[in-house]
Amino acid sequence: MPSYTAPVATMRFLLDHVTPLHHLGRDEIDGDMVSVVLTEAAKLAEEVLAPLNWVGDQHGAVWDNGSVTTAPGFKQAYEQYRDGGWNAVPFDPTHGGQGLPWLLSFPIQEMWQGANLSFGLCPLLNQGAVDALEVHGSDYLKKTYLEKLISGHWTGTMNLTEPQAGSDLALLRAKATRHDDGTYRIFGQKIYITYGEHDVAENIIHLVLARLSDAPEGTRGISLFLVPKFLPDGTRNDVKCVSLEHKLGIHASPTCTMQFGDHGGAVGWLIGQEHEGLKCMFTMMNNARLSVGLQGVAVSERATQAAMDYARNRAQGKALSGHGDTLSISKHPDVKRMIMTMQALTLAGRALTYDAAYHLDHARMGNKESQARVDFLTPIVKSWCTDNAVTITSLGVQVHGGMGFVEETGAAQFFRDARILPIYEGTNGIQANDLIFRKILRDKGGALEAYLSESQTHITENNALQNACKQIEAAVAHIEKHASHLDHLAAIAVPFLNMMGVFAGGVMMERMKQAGLAQDEKEYIALADFYFVHILPHVTSLSHTVIHGADSVLNFTGE
Secondary structure (H helix, E strand, C coil): CCCCCCCHHHHHHHHHHHCCHHHHCCCCCCHHHHHHHHHHHHHHHHHHHCHHHHHHHHHCCEEECCEEECCCCHHHHHHHHHHCCHHHCCCCHHHCCCCCCHHHHHHHHHHHHHHCHHHHHHHHHHHHHHHHHHHHCCHHHHHHHHHHHHHCCEEEEEECCECCECCCHHHCCCEEEECCCCCEEEEEEEEEEECCCCCCCCEEEEEEEEEECCCCCHHHHEEEEEEECECCCCCECCEEEEEECCCCCCCCCCEEEEEECCCCCEEEEEECCCCCHHHHHHHHHHHHHHHHHHHHHHHHHHHHHHHHHHHHHCECCCCCCCCCCCCEHHHCHHHHHHHHHHHHHHHHHHHHHHHHHHHHHHHHCCCHHHHHHHHHHHHHHHHHHHHHHHHHHHHHHHHHCHHHHCHHHCHHHHHHHHCCCCCCCCCHHHHHHHHHHHHHHCCCCHHHHHHHHHHHCCCCCCHHHHHHHHHHHHHHHHHHHCCCCHHHHHHCHHHHHHHHHHHHHHHHHHHHHHHHHHHCCHHHHHHHHHHHHHCCCHHHHHHHHHHHCHHHHHCCCCC
């Protein structure tokens, strides 16, 4: 199986020169500290988590009468992760967190996801639960649950989906009833619950969407509840995992069907206000969407490393001139092109994701402009980086040739694992609608205008990016012209988001190129130049689709 090497040098280059960590004004976080943190995280990722990736894929999680046993080695690996304090890295010290910036936390999280995506899903969901409680939880809930969730002794989940209600949460049927002691009783079934049941932590804290009997119809009538596996007095709550899904990938991540309230009702506590559950849940989901984009970068890095290693060691064919010895396939132009595509897209995605983390830290310090930037970048990071992950892992299979289509090389697992990423935490089509309808039209393009204006400071000498920027402006003018034609805009929302992703990735590659020139880092310069001629031109075709493509979709009847 291919090994994993955490890309610490590239991470440091970004943190030092492209999205500078020192610009956050945290004097206690110096270069030596960053080196120690990243080096220690890399050891856990490379030596403990990465070797379990293949094991987890082959063994998966096992369900037995409501209990779930994780794949061999996962429980022990989680203990090392937890005892090392890694779960607490970005959280508030008030409840036991380390209070480190998200900009430093993202590279660390990337290592977990790159080493073992199935493992990394557990802390990702827990992170979202902590965020939701910190913002919307009562003092009692914070006191009772945050310390354990932040330490990692307990883990959190997100319970939205039901058999009849996927993305349309207005169709939720899970019920909640008020109880005399101020708690609630929860009844219903939830599906696709990541780490809904497992054996790696002492307690599992479920965040559950449900509807009170007197709630308004639709999404305005949904409330959010905290439902623990074990109640504060230690007794087992009325919640049970009734099955595990058999999935295309991420086999070691238990994807559960959860049943609430078969024996009188699962005890729950309200988070936030009644009927305002979606507002609370979106705090959790928006956090998770950036992290899912980061997962796309991470699995792309893993697939790229495997493809490069295989290509260097696979000898096939001679140079097209017919002279010389048999070459490694890494020397053949088309294989070289594929690997450079994988490298460039991964690098651009990583830089864009870290840029979002940089603004997230400034937003947490009260900067409203940075919060607007995070809101704007979130659907782009989530969608573009995860779509790229499917492309990159597919290219990884292609580089391996026939050996990529069999399981022994591991290339197929990366492809299978990556395929879920464009689907969960809001499908990429939903992200595209969010970008157009909420992040552009609702504020009359203010966040986009601010983003393009700032981008101009980085691309003044790059004609290709300047041209791409003009095409984006033309596409935005088309969107504004059809602002009242919602179906028209929905038909071209995904091409528009992809266009924004390609452009935003290009801006980050230009920033990396300029930093590379200053630091004499030739690899970043070469990959940026490759991006500008092989990937950035897609803006042109996507702009054409945005402006001219809606009618062909809307006029098609499918009959």
